[in-house]
Amino acid sequence: MNRRxxxxxxxxxxxxxxSTASAVVxxxxxxxxxxxxxxxGSKLVAVMSGPFSTASDPLGLLNxxxxxxxxxxxxxxxxxxxxGKIVLASSAIYNHWNQFEDAAFAELWPNYDASTDNGRSxxxxxxxxxxxxxxxLADIYVYPEIWGETPLVTAxxxx
Amino acid sequence: xxMLVMSPSGLGSVQxxxxxxxxxxxxxxxTKVTIKPRLGQWSKILVGGPDLLPDESNAFAVLYPVPxxxxxxxxxxxxxxGQNSIDISQIYVxxxxxxxxxxxxxxxxxTV
Numbered sequence: 001m002n003r004r005x006x007x008x009x010x011x012x013x014x015x016x017x018x019s020t021a022s023a024v025v026x027x028x029x030x031x032x033x034x035x036x037x038x039x040x041g042s043k044l045v046a047v048m049s050g051p052f053s054t055a056s057d058p059l060g061l062l063n064x065x066x067x068x069x070x071x072x073x074x075x076x077x078x079x080x081x082x083x084g085k086i087v088l089a090s091s092a093i094y095n096h097w098n099q100f101e102d103a104a105f106a107e108l109w110p111n112y113d114a115s116t117d118n119g120r121s122x123x124x125x126x127x128x129x130x131x132x133x134x135x136x137l138a139d140i141y142v143y144p145e146i147w148g149e150t151p152l153v154t155a156x157x158x159x
Numbered sequence: 160x161x162m163l164v165m166s167p168s169g170l171g172s173v174q175x176x177x178x179x180x181x182x183x184x185x186x187x188x189x190t191k192v193t194i195k196p197r198l199g200q201w202s203k204i205l206v207g208g209p210d211l212l213p214d215e216s217n218a219f220a221v222l223y224p225v226p227x228x229x230x231x232x233x234x235x236x237x238x239x240x241g242q243n244s245i246d247i248s249q250i251y252v253x254x255x256x257x258x259x260x261x262x263x264x265x266x267x268x269x270t271v
Contacts, residue, residue, distance in 0.1 A: 037271065038163030070164065085198060092169035103171045105264040107198045109229055116229030123230070126165075126191070126266065130241045134165040134268065 032068035034157055039070070040132045041158035047071060051079060051150035052142060060147040061093065061100065064137035064155070072131045073156040074140070077123040078108045084146030085109060088124055093141050100143050108151070133157050161270045165190065168265040170247075172197060175261060179211040179253040182263050188243035193235040193264040194252060196224045202254035204261055206234045211251040243267050 035041060047069065054062035064074075078086050086108040087093075087100055096103040108122035128134045137155060144151065168189060173182055182192070196204045204222040211217050220234035238244045252261045 036160065036162045070162075089171065090167035090169040092167075092171065101172075103169075104262060105167055105169075105171055106193070106195065107231075107262060109198050109225060109231060111229050116227070120230050124264075128165060128241065129190075129237060129239055132163065132241070134163050136164055136166065139164075139166055 032070070033065065034069055035133055035159055037068075037070040037134055037136065038132050039158075040072075040130065043159050044156050045159050046154060047157045048137065048153050048155040050152065052153040053148070053150050054142055054144060055148050059143075061141060061143045063091075063139070063141045064153060066138065068136050068138045069157075070133035071135050071137060071155040071157045072133050073125075073127045074135050074137070075123060075125045075154040076108070076142070077152040078110050078121040079150050079152055080114065080119075080121050081112055082146070082149045083110050083112045084144050084149045086149075086151045087143040087145065089141045089143065090139060091141065093143070131158055163268060164271050165266050165268050168267055170263045170265050172260040173252060173263050175252060175254040175257070175259065177257045179205070179207065179213065179251040181209075182247040182250050182252065182265070184248065186246050186248045187265075187267075189245050189247055189265045189267040190241060190243050191235070191237040191266045192245055192247055192250065193233055194220070194222070194250075195231045195233045195262045195264070196222050197260050197262055198225055198231060200224055200254075200256070200259045201226055202256040202259035205253040205255070207251050207253075208249060209251060211253060213253055213255075241268065
């Protein structure tokens with residue numbers, strides 16, 4: 001494959017991704033984003049990726065989406081180079097105002113200088129075994145121990 | 160319209176005082192459970208069934224602590240067919256330092 005063919009293929013992939021993204025928005029009925037829970041499409045689309053900031057909330061505690069959005073795969077990783085723990089929890093975290101860590105179903109350690117585990121950052125992964133969109137991003141709350149730090153979040157949906 | 164959703168059980172940390180304890184005292188079926196040491200604590204974590212003993216007898220996992228960072232040791236099991244088939248009242252944990260706790264990450268399917 002020469003460079004022009006490769007470029008054309010990448011552009012084509014971009015068009016597919018754009019049309020898929022549009023389909024995701026169109027399928028919303030207002031009560032949730034994208035396809036309903038339990039659905040299973042044929043095209044894997046990243047609906048969330050990159051650093052996730054909770055800084056818009058005064059407590060630094062935020063769910064991944066405000067409106068339910070169902071995905072088949074979810075990965076949350078401590079941002080390499082950052083210094084704080086990352087707490088993951090359900091909405092039960094609101095019953096633990098004094099100690100958010102006690103409500104966590106997962107705590108991810110930082111690995112800021114890559115000095116342990118061959119530099120691997122702590123990572124939490126959840127996947128539906130049947131690749132159905134059943135994981136509700138609005139159910140997953142993220143609380144960085146250090147306000148303003150940004151775990152890396154990747155979520156895949158089948159549309 | 161009903162929808163199938165996989166939700167966190169809201170279990171969180173489990174306190175262990177001096178003997179192995181079940182993750183939950185009543186029966187609760189889940190599709191995935193992951194058990195990890197609390198970060199920053201120094202206990203080893205033993206995971207087993209109701210016959211788990213503090214000397215590691217019958218343990219099906221022994222997890223090392225992660226006091227200073229990096230990726231935590233974990234025990235994880237998930238139903239391969241997406242069913243709620245794991246009763247977490249039958250999974251016992253023990254910390255080698257009394258008073259330490261264990262992180263239990265449990266997800267279950269429900270129809271909403």
